Amino acid sequence: MDRTIYRELKATPSVWMAAILLLAFIGAAGLSVLTIEHHGHIITGMNNQIVWGLPHVFAIFLIVAASGALNVASIASVFGKKAYKPMSRFSALLSIALLLGGLAVLVLDLGRPDRLLIAMTTYNFTSIFAWNMLLYNGFFVIVGVYIAVQMIKGLSPKVVKTAGIAAFVWRLALTTGTGSIFGWLVARPGYDAAIMAPLFIAMSFAFGLAAFLLITLTLFKMSDRNFGDVLLKRMGSLMGVFVGAVLYFTAVQHLTNIYATEHAGVERFFLLEGGVYTTLFWLVQVILGGLIPMALVFLRPSRTSTIWASILVIIGGFAQLYIIIIGGQAYPLDIFPGYEVLEGFNEGVINAYTPSLYELALGLGGVAVALFVAGIGAKILRVLPTNLSDANVPDDS
Amino acid sequence: MSNRAELTRRDILKSGAAVATITLASGVTLMAFGGSDANATGADAGKRWGLLIDANKCAADCSDCVTACKTENGWGSHGEHASPETDVAWIRKVTLKDKQTGRTVSAPIMCQHCETPPCVDVCPTGASMKRADGIVLVDKHACIGCRYCMMACPFKARSFVHEDVTDQSVNAPRGKGTVESCTLCVHRIDKGRIPACVESCEAAGHSAILFGDLKDPDSAISKALLNYPSIALRADLGLNPGVRYQNL
Numbered sequence: 001m002d003r004t005i006y007r008e009l010k011a012t013p014s015v016w017m018a019a020i021l022l023l024a025f026i027g028a029a030g031l032s033v034l035t036i037e038h039h040g041h042i043i044t045g046m047n048n049q050i051v052w053g054l055p056h057v058f059a060i061f062l063i064v065a066a067s068g069a070l071n072v073a074s075i076a077s078v079f080g081k082k083a084y085k086p087m088s089r090f091s092a093l094l095s096i097a098l099l100l101g102g103l104a105v106l107v108l109d110l111g112r113p114d115r116l117l118i119a120m121t122t123y124n125f126t127s128i129f130a131w132n133m134l135l136y137n138g139f140f141v142i143v144g145v146y147i148a149v150q151m152i153k154g155l156s157p158k159v160v161k162t163a164g165i166a167a168f169v170w171r172l173a174l175t176t177g178t179g180s181i182f183g184w185l186v187a188r189p190g191y192d193a194a195i196m197a198p199l200f201i202a203m204s205f206a207f208g209l210a211a212f213l214l215i216t217l218t219l220f221k222m223s224d225r226n227f228g229d230v231l232l233k234r235m236g237s238l239m240g241v242f243v244g245a246v247l248y249f250t251a252v253q254h255l256t257n258i259y260a261t262e263h264a265g266v267e268r269f270f271l272l273e274g275g276v277y278t279t280l281f282w283l284v285q286v287i288l289g290g291l292i293p294m295a296l297v298f299l300r301p302s303r304t305s306t307i308w309a310s311i312l313v314i315i316g317g318f319a320q321l322y323i324i325i326i327g328g329q330a331y332p333l334d335i336f337p338g339y340e341v342l343e344g345f346n347e348g349v350i351n352a353y354t355p356s357l358y359e360l361a362l363g364l365g366g367v368a369v370a371l372f373v374a375g376i377g378a379k380i381l382r383v384l385p386t387n388l389s390d391a392n393v394p395d396d397s
Numbered sequence: 398m399s400n401r402a403e404l405t406r407r408d409i410l411k412s413g414a415a416v417a418t419i420t421l422a423s424g425v426t427l428m429a430f431g432g433s434d435a436n437a438t439g440a441d442a443g444k445r446w447g448l449l450i451d452a453n454k455c456a457a458d459c460s461d462c463v464t465a466c467k468t469e470n471g472w473g474s475h476g477e478h479a480s481p482e483t484d485v486a487w488i489r490k491v492t493l494k495d496k497q498t499g500r501t502v503s504a505p506i507m508c509q510h511c512e513t514p515p516c517v518d519v520c521p522t523g524a525s526m527k528r529a530d531g532i533v534l535v536d537k538h539a540c541i542g543c544r545y546c547m548m549a550c551p552f553k554a555r556s557f558v559h560e561d562v563t564d565q566s567v568n569a570p571r572g573k574g575t576v577e578s579c580t581l582c583v584h585r586i587d588k589g590r591i592p593a594c595v596e597s598c599e600a601a602g603h604s605a606i607l608f609g610d611l612k613d614p615d616s617a618i619s620k621a622l623l624n625y626p627s628i629a630l631r632a633d634l635g636l637n638p639g640v641r642y643q644n645l
Contacts, residue, residue, distance in 0.1 A: 039478075040560035040573045047482035048556050051544040111542015111557060111574030119541050122522045129521035129545050186634060187515060187551030333553055335506070335630055336493050336645075342501060343457075343492035345553075346482060 002392055004086040006382035009375070014222050022372040029365020032358040033108045041111065044359050049351035050329045055109040057321045058363030061207065062102030062370055063136075063178055064200055065317070067171040068208015070095035070143065072235075074171075077146075077164025082394035083231060087216065089383040092147045092167070094212055094374050096140060101370025103136060105362055128180045135174045142167050151382065175201045182324060189266040190328030195256070199249040203317065206242035209235065210313040215371065217307065219378055220388070228390030229303050236306030240297035243313055246320075247290045269331050269350070270323065277327040280319045289316010326353055439587050440528035445512075446581055447531070447611040447639035448595070449618050449627060450504055454605035455598075457503040460490050462606065465597030466507075469582060471566030478560065485556040487579045488594060493645075504645055505594065505606070508533055508554040508579035509630060509638035516546035516555065525576075531611070531639050532581045540575040547576060551631045554578050581639075611639060 009015055036044060046053040073088035073095075075081045084091075107113055123130040146163040149155055179200030185191040213235060220227045254271065257263040270281060293309035293316070330351045341348040378384050466488045467473035473485070488507040494500070510533045516525045517533065524539035525546045535546075535555075547555045555578040562571045568584045571577060582592035590596075595608040609618030621627075627641040 037574075041557065042476060042478040042483055042559040047480070047559070048484065048486070048547070049482050051547045051557060111544070111576070112540065113542075115539075115541045118522050118524075118539055119543075122539060124517075124520055124523040126518045127521045127545070129519060129543065133521065181545075184519075185515075185548055187549060187631070329548070333551060335552055336491070338496055339493035340496050341491060342494050343490070343503075345484075345486050345489040345491070347491055347553075351482070 002387065004392075004394075005386045006089065006384060007386050008382055009219065009223050009379045009384065011379070012222065015375070015379070018222070019372065019375065022368040022375070025361075025368035026365050026372065028361045029108075029368070032361040032365070033113075036109075036358055036362075037113070043356065045353055045355045046359070047351075047353075049346050050326060050353040052325055052329065053353060054322075054326075054355035054359040055105050055362045055366075056325050057318060058366050059102045059105040059109070060178065060325065061318055061321050062098050062105065062366055064175060064204045064321075065207040065211045066095045066098035066102060066204075066370075067139075067175045067178075068095075068204035068206065069098055069212045070167060070171050071205055071208055072212055073146070073150075074164060074168040077161050078168045081396050083234070083396055085394060086385040086388060087212075088164075089147060089150050089381075090216060090378065090385075091212060092143050092150070093377040093381065093383050094215060095171075095208070096143050096147075097372075097374035097377060098208075098211065098370045099136060099139060100373050101366040101368075104369050105366035108362060128177055128184055132174075132177045132181065135170070135177050139167075139170055139174055142170050147381075147383070171204075172201060175204045182328065187333060188328060188331075189263060189334060190270075190324075190331050193253055193257075195249060195253045199246070199253060202242060202245040202249050203320065206239060206246050206313055207317040209239045209242060210310040210317070213239070213306065213310045214314070215374060216384075219375070219384060223384070225384070226387055226389040226392075228388055228393055230390040231388060231393050232303055232306050233297075233301045236297040236301060236309055239306075239309065239313065240294045243290055243293050247286065247294075250285075250320075265334075266331050270327060274327060274330075274350075277323050277330065280323050280327075284319035285316050285323065288312055289314075289319060329353075440530040440532070442529035443612065445531035445611040445639060446586060447510065447609065447618060447641065448581075448592075449607040449609075449621055449641045449643060450645075451605050451607070451643040452502045452504040453644040454603050455503045455505065456601075456603055456605075457492050457501070459601055459603065461597040461601045462505050462594035463488050463490060465593040466579070469566065469585075469593035470569040470580070471562075471564055472569075472571065472577075474562075474564050476560040476563075483559045485558060485577065487556070487577070502645060504642060506552060506554070506630075507594070507640065508581070509552050509636070509640040510579075510581060512637035512639070514636065515549040515551065515634075519545045519549040521545065528583070530586075532583050532586070533578075534580055534583065535576055535578065537570055537572055537575055537577070542574040542576065544576060550578075551634055551636070 069091055072084050072091035076084035076088040107116055146167045149159050149163045176197040179197040182191045183193055183196030217227055254267060257267045270277060272278060289312055293312045296305040296309040332348050472487055488505050490505050492501060492503045510531055514527055514533045517527050522539045522541055524536040526536060527533050544557055555576050557576050558571060558573050561573050565571055569580060585592060591608045595606045598604060598606045607618050607621060609616040611619060613619055625643060627643045628645055629638050629641055
């Protein structure tokens with residue numbers, strides 16, 4: 001076995017092409033933002049009933065995946081699995097890139113993004129949003145330090161482990177905070193559940209690992225590096241466990257709600273009569289994004305099946321967040337229990353939402369930002385190992 | 398029963414600075430006071446303003462309170478892309494039918510001015526704030542337009558401004574990209590007047606909305622609440638709103 005060597009990406013034509021493509025997406029997102037800023041949110045599909053839309057689905061997905069992408073590094077530094085060690089630099093870098101992409105979408109969707117400075121300087125500490133801003137900013141610092149101590153030569157492994165533990169604890173807090181944005185919304189029947197925090201952590205494990213695998217494999221292919229089948233299948237089955245955890249928490253969430261008569265309406269909506277949300281739940285989230293990936297990695301483990309499973313986990317993840325974020329708002333607030341609303345202002349009705357192209361462009365721009373930053377990082381920093389062939393992967397024992 | 402923002406001489410002296418500012422630069426600086434209870438100049442912690450709405454007196458076919466609020470606070474004009482879903486609604490009329498008994502009833506819904514407002518809890522910048530006298534407001538200079546308060550409000554009382562606003566009123570500065578809601582006509586209350594919706598309901602001959610100080614045991618609203626049954630919307634959430642309903 002060779003010593004692990006990290007080398008920057010070479011500027012090959014395919015790397016240039018990818019960069020130009022990503023910049024095009026970022027440009028389109030920029031134009032979208034300027035247009036929305038000029039006209040107001042009136043030109044988006046969002047309204048006063050569905051106040052958070054597709055941009056938030058993208059933003060939360062990227063933020064959740066960000067903390068999960070760090071897991072590969074945590075498995076090496078915190079849990080001592082040597083096979084993951086060569087990937088831990090890029091894992092940390094990717095987590096920063098994904099978080100940056102997600103936050104970019106979140107900030108650019110604000111009604112007044114020009115007031116970001118207010119959000120950065122004025123904190124209301126009863127707001128989980130304010131805490132999240134501290135958690136996100138702290139994540140950049142802690143993971144930045146974590147990357148640095150991994151790359152500095154001659155540092156004691158204890159320093160790396162300490163930084164790794166700090167980053168791991170921080171990311172758990174961060175995902176708890178992200179889940180609690182929804183879990184702590186007591187007024188809305190679709191939210192108001194403490195299980196949102198652990199559910200989001202499980203989601204981050206699954207989405208983050210899927211994103212890590214796909215992005216790393218792409219970069220390896222572009223730079224002619226070898227990623228071993230055994231290692232890939234091993235990571236695939238770990239992803240399968242995470243996907244199982246997501247399904248488990250999802251099942252507990254819905255079963256708990258079904259048990260309480262007051263929540264029967266919202267559960268009927270999500271699971272049976274919610275139209276697009278019901279379809280997304282059973283077909284995309286549970287079957288396509290949950291059961292099939294698990295079957296692929298456990299029953300037919302192979303390089304191809306792991307790649308397909310990763311793609312499906314990401315598709316299922318988007319569906320899940322769409323159901324949580326949009327579906328949770330589509331179901332009406334129960335302001336007048338026991339009454340039927342004869343006349344009102346969108347009262348007691350399922351709220352419709354059709355995302356606009358502007359929102360899609362903004363969301364995809366966030367993904368492009370994340371990928372672009374990850375690529376730039378891999379281009380200028382020695383974070384990607386030159387060889388992850390099975391013969392070259394350190395043994396855990 | 399009479400609706401009065403019963404000002405004593407002491408109150409007037411205490412809120413003198415605010416009144417002077419409002420008189421000199423009406424509307425321009427009004428909402429800039431906010432940020433926290435501490436610098437909410439003019440608000441008297443000894444008071445808690447509230448409304449008592451009698452659904453029996455509210456006529457289903459009357460929406461004078463909504464019209465008065467629009468005129469007073471300068472909202473309700475539609476842009477070219479406007480739709481009912483994007484429209485701003487500081488106050489709205491609902492007509493409800495009891496699922497069991499079939500009884501129908503009508504009432505206006507606005508910001509309920511909770512004692513522990515979820516919108517204030519979740520606001521990251523503190524733009525969503527409660528004055529010392531219980532009025533829940535949005536500091537239009539600190540709102541970043543994240544809409545988390547709208548996600549948190551159990552009453553759907555808040556609106557996001559989706560496009561450029563025209564025909565603004567000096568009483569309530571508004572702006573695209575920020576969130577707004579019923580101010581309980583704070584600009585009127587600070588001058589010792591009653592909210593526009595209350596005034597218009599009286600003028601229409603219904604007097605379905607009673608305004609007053611919930612902390613003053615001698616106020617008409619306190620006496621009515623003491624002597625007759627009333628409810629708070631979503632009482633299960635324990636938010637202790639300043640707006641109460643009778644016969645709903």
